[in-house]
Amino acid sequence: MDAATLQDSQSVRLGNSLSGIASGQVIDAAQFRTLLVSHRRMVRADRRQEQLRGLQDLDTGEVFLTDERRLLDARR
Numbered sequence: 001m002d003a004a005t006l007q008d009s010q011s012v013r014l015g016n017s018l019s020g021i022a023s024g025q026v027i028d029a030a031q032f033r034t035l036l037v038s039h040r041r042m043v044r045a046d047r048r049q050e051q052l053r054g055l056q057d058l059d060t061g062e063v064f065l066t067d068e069r070r071l072l073d074a075r076r
Contacts, residue, residue, distance in 0.1 A: 023055060024063035029073075032066040 017044050024045070027035075035042065035055055045054035052065045 015022045024052075024065040026041055026052075026065050029066050031069060032064060 005019045015051075032053065032055070041058040043058060045056040045065075046052065047054060047065065051068050053068045054063055054065045055073055056063045
């Protein structure tokens with residue numbers, strides 16, 4: 001991750017993260033892993049209280065969420 005991406009991710013977290021996380025698209029664990037290794041610029045947008053792992057696209061603002069238990073179980 002380069003410095004520009006890191007700075008962008010910090011500004012998105014501070015500026016838009018609460019509104020973006022409030023509404024997110026729930027996807028399955030396989031789709032989440034595909035997004036995680038994609039070339040899209042993503043930052044973490046987890047909802048720990050609800051046991052959801054999340055990714056937010058820096059370019060579109062979209063938020064993708066998955067159940068962390070299914071994500072971790074699928075990797076075993």
